[in-house]
Amino acid sequence: MKRISLALAIAPVIAVLPMAVPAVAQADQSDLTKVNAYIRAVTTMTADFTQTDRNGQNLTGQLTLKQPGKIRFQYQKGVPLLIVGDGKALTMIDYEVRQVQRWPIGNSPLGALLDPSKDLSKFGKVVPTGDPTILSVEARDPKHPEYGTITMIFKRDAGSPAGLQLYGWVALDSQNNRTAVRLTNQRYGAAIADSTFRWTDPRPRGRAAGG
Template identity: 60%
Template sequence: MDILNRLKATPMRAAIAGALAVAVPAALAVSAAPAAAQSDQLDQVVAALRGITTMKADFTQTDRKGQTVRGVMTMKAPGRIRFEYEKGVNMLIVSNGRSLTLIDYEVAQTQRWPISNSPLGALLDPKRDVKRYGKLISTGNPDVLSIEVKDPKKPEYGTITLIFTRSGDAPGGLKLSSWVALDAQNKRTTVRLSNQRFGVTVPDSAFTYRDPRPAVGRPR
């Protein structure tokens, strides 16, 4: 069975598959901002994302049924990210800057695909996705920015909405606080961040993993 389908079929793990799919919360999808404000604030968001050299945060990931998992997210430029889940969820998601890998230690399987094929590309490659495909969504709060990112030519990648709050201690004055995802099947996943720390020491080894598959017959 495909590892993502297996995840979705497992109650406690269904939310994990949502880290690899994306979305827009109905409450935020009010109206697009004027063109001038759009360009200016999109530039602010891109600057904030580019300003993240390293970041660690606690996360809570919830699927549309309310199933929740927690863990620690680690980012490092360029394009690297790690989702380490709480005890009892024997899985890991890692990006090495080129590809995203889902590792399931329980069944000794891995699945890998290019970052560009994942909604997380909007977070890991802001130069390509946020500026080109992003749209500012009005929140009614000047201290909260919501950016909807989707590629109209590739609807199968879904939509991701990145939500930032103004904060003097974050790069560019904007702190990534959450994102909401809607995949091609209209399944929603929400990831909320807390305890964000910027500029922390993160070794490159954080974006490697132990391959659980038997060495004999393992694809090279």
Template identity: 65%
Template sequence: MNHRFLAALALTPALIAAAPGELGLVQNHLQSVQSMTANFTQTDRAGKVLTGVLTLKKPGKIRFQYEKGVPILIVGDGKALWFLDYSVGQKQRWPIGNSPLGVLLNPDKDMTRFARVIPGGDPRVISVEANDPKHPEYGRITLIFLRNATAPGGLMLQGWVALDAQNNRTSIRLTNTRFNAPVSDGTFRFNDPQHKTGQR
């Protein structure tokens, strides 16, 4: 599940590049966010729900800290994105530049040709869908923003829905979001599951 979740997120970079209209608003929002913390709720296609805390700091740092008892951790330490499974003592490394979260963490990449705004009935909501036809294994991701004058760039990221190449759906909902507060670099350190199984 988490590998599909990561693969679909590879498309998030498409949202950062310069673009007119609503896509430009999304770009402005993402470029205005230097750090972010939020509670997240993750729901997979079977309806299994996991919760946790998301922490982001540019450039290149992100952490999905799952709830107590879930032996999984996803961390971007500025150089690489790590998927860590403490239950089996395994880790997987993605270079930040090619990782699913790479462009969300690097606002300099230009991939607007992969992103489009999805028309909706609620003018307060902006939904942006991204997919890379050259890499169908990344699947498709739709990020959902709510217009909010108090948030950076006038938008608040509500969450996203990721579909993998097999149409398996994972949704993330964000709450209690805080922007641009100080975040320690120590937040993005982790214990190696191959050496210290069971610890995070």
């Protein structure tokens, strides 16, 4: 490109920039408010999920969510894994090797989705998608980058809570392990017992836990 044509191309952008930036920022703030409203409006949700890890391996299962902080990933038959959030902590149970790992929900990328009291405007940002029907929001704790990052993906849907349908998310943990989750058959508002978020400890002298 010739230098003169480059200057002509830049000039109109500079002319409109002072008006464009506030407009974009205002739109982004509005979208963050909508995501906050969605998280607070969803008291319960069930969905089918497909989970893809960084190696491209796919696992499927049933997701059950109950706010605040309760979530269960029940994997497909034959997969001896279970992930449960009881409102305070996330627990991953591997029944094949009888191991249990547990960490605070707030220390996980999923904390952004499971804590309705959080204000996304303070730790989230809208990620451009190029599709006006899709809203993508990246959330991370700037004070604790070791907690990882979650990018939540929504479809704009007037018939869903706050006008949004959670399509899935991509989580990146502190070890750069990338996990993508896609949801289908979302259902909202069903009564879900707290016992759903209990689990059986596979370790020696195991006991019911998580509730």
